[in-house]
Amino acid sequence: MSRNPSAQKHTAKDLPFVYYKVGGAVRDFFLQKYDNNITIKERDWVVIGSSSKQMLALGFTQVGKNFPVFLHPKTKEEYALARLEKKQGKGYHGFVFDTAKSVTLEEDLLRRDLTINAIAQDPTNPNKFIDPYNGIEDIHNKQLRHISNAFEEDPLRVFRVARFYARFAYLGFTVAPSTIKKMQSICQSGELNNLSAERIWQETQLALQTRSPQLFFHLLHKIGGLKDWFPEIQHLFGVPQPARWHPEIDCGIHSLLVLEHATKMTTRVAIRFCALTHDLGKGTTPQAILPSHHGHEQRGVKLVENLCERLKTPKHIRNLAKLSARWHTHFHHRYQEMKADTYLKVLTAIKYFQTPQSLEDLLIISESDSKGRTGFRYTPYPSKHFWYKIAEKLSQFEQSKPYNHPDFQQLNNEQKKQTIKQQRIAIIQHVLDSKKVKNRFI
Known part of the structure; x- marks a missing residue:
């Protein structure tokens, strides 16, 4: 995803092909109705009727040797050729791409995970949205719903949907029962074992950054998605x-x-x-x-x-x-x-x-x-204050640099180690004794 929100803007007239804004930027535009603190930090685009050769000729930089995604020469935002995907292997990487110029916007959106992530916006008319799979309606109904049976071809989507649930549950979003069944089917298939540790940790880390990370693990437990990883x-x-x-x-x-x-x-x-x-x-x-x-x-x-x-x-x-x-x-x-x-x-x-x-x-x-x-x-947790008091007194002692004293420097290493230990114990004991005296008069 592009991470340059302050990049130079551009219009559809700048480029000699048809393209649409897609993904999280479009979804979050609608979610701002429910939480105006949601900010759109990234914009991604899908390109219709172009080719890798044309994109490179226009100065775009390809992301990965065999992946049809390109960075705009000025904004550094991502432009992906519209594509079809076909499952031919196991796991997240078991796909081949078809990026022929004949691939339509609707076909490209069909391969995505959830309906709320399959909405496109026309840059020539910002009020025009292409929503063939009713993602806008699902946003209004607070539903996380898969688009098609192709959902089961990518096992990583189990973790992605769980992450979106943890992220948007505070707005009232739930996972559609039909999507729960698809996720359970993936978990039972053994396909989760074919994912890489790096991708699992990436999804886990993102989930832990959400408002409700406990729901990520709750949902995985519910669908049988914890046992493998x-x-x-x-x-x-x-x-x-x-x-x-x-x-x-x-x-x-x-x-x-x-x-x-x-x-x-x-x-x-x-x-x-x-x-x-x-x-x-x-x-x-x-x-x-x-x-x-x-x-x-x-x-x-x-x-x-x-x-x-x-x-x-x-x-x-x-x-x-x-x-x-x-x-x-x-x-x-x-x-x-x-x-x-x-x-x-x-x-x-x-x-x-x-x-x-x-x-x-x-x-x-x-x-x-x-x-x-x-x-x-x-319920109060008073013990933390006591630990902080011990830390405070130890820190004050250490900052006085007692170990620079000539007498200490004359000790051998074992003697130094024991001296430091005994001094620290004495400081902690003093805090303990002070606490006991104080509590007698409470």
């Missing part, structure tokens, strides 16, 4: 937790509630992903000890590693997710429930002294874990 998340559903602490009972539902709450606290994909995956270990809890989940933190680390390896997630997300899985419950403890050296153990494990941001990130995840329970959304 997100089995660790799939295994959470149906696993019980103690009703006293988790009125929602189900571990899968809890994970989606945690993601929902984290979304209200941050736009960062890494934290949202960690909120979703913090409890993966509960999916492997032995039946004999349910609904308790002792040791799920340690078990969760390996499951996070497996999931991130499969999806090829960025390293920084993978590392934070592993820390979240292992240590999130430690942040729930009341101040008197842990010793000073345990606080230091946690801070050292999360690499707080190298990357202070890690503490803030994990506290967001842990607060979301606490509030992502039925009936607990507005």
Whole structure:
């Protein structure tokens, strides 16, 4: 997609072929009626009756060696030759294209995923829309509906539709029952396994950026779309937790509630992903000890590693997710429930002294874990303030540069290590003692 919203505009008279605005820009034009904060950042065009030879002769640059999409020489917006697609292989790349000049606009729109994405606008008459598959009506009815049976030929559309649902649900959009059936059919076919990890992660990342990313995973669970790429998340559903602490009972539902709450606290994909995956270990809890989940933190680390390896997630997300899985419950403890050296153990494990941001990130995840329970959304989470107090005092100490003192410099490496440890424990203990004194008079 073109990402140059401020590019120089042009008119239909500038180019010697027929073309139409298509895709998200046209769809979002109609969606602005329901949310005027929606901005049109990208414009894409479909070209009728032209050829690759003509496009190149006019100074367009081809995107990819064998893909009929071209960048305008001035605006850098994308112009795609109208095309037909025929499924000849497996997965997302199993298509051959026909870009003959005889391909019509209606034929090109027919190959698209949803009716709301298959509306064209005539640049010579901005009030004229070509809508052969009733996309405008579906926008008014808040429906995400597939166009034709060709929908099933591209398995990636399962994730795309789930992403659009997460993106537009706040406007009242739902997925048409007939489209749900098509998505279920794709999931049952085994075609999802033929997709690349890069494309799955791309859709997942975009979904995590939406207003309601939990709905992406909710819909995938509903249609059987988690088992191939997100089995660790799939295994959470149906696993019980103690009703006293988790009125929602189900571990899968809890994970989606945690993601929902984290979304209200941050736009960062890494934290949202960690909120979703913090409890993966509960999916492997032995039946004999349910609904308790002792040791799920340690078990969760390996499951996070497996999931991130499969999806090829960025390293920084993978590392934070592993820390979240292992240590999130430690942040729930009341101040008197842990010793000073345990606080230091946690801070050292999360690499707080190298990357202070890690503490803030994990506290967001842990607060979301606490509030992502039925009936607990507005319950205070005081432990985060205590952790911040410890961090504040440690930071003040570190900023005083105590390790530059001549006496410290004379110590060997092991002595230095132990001295630093004991000084940090003493600072944390002081905060603990101060908290106890304060609470006596509350």
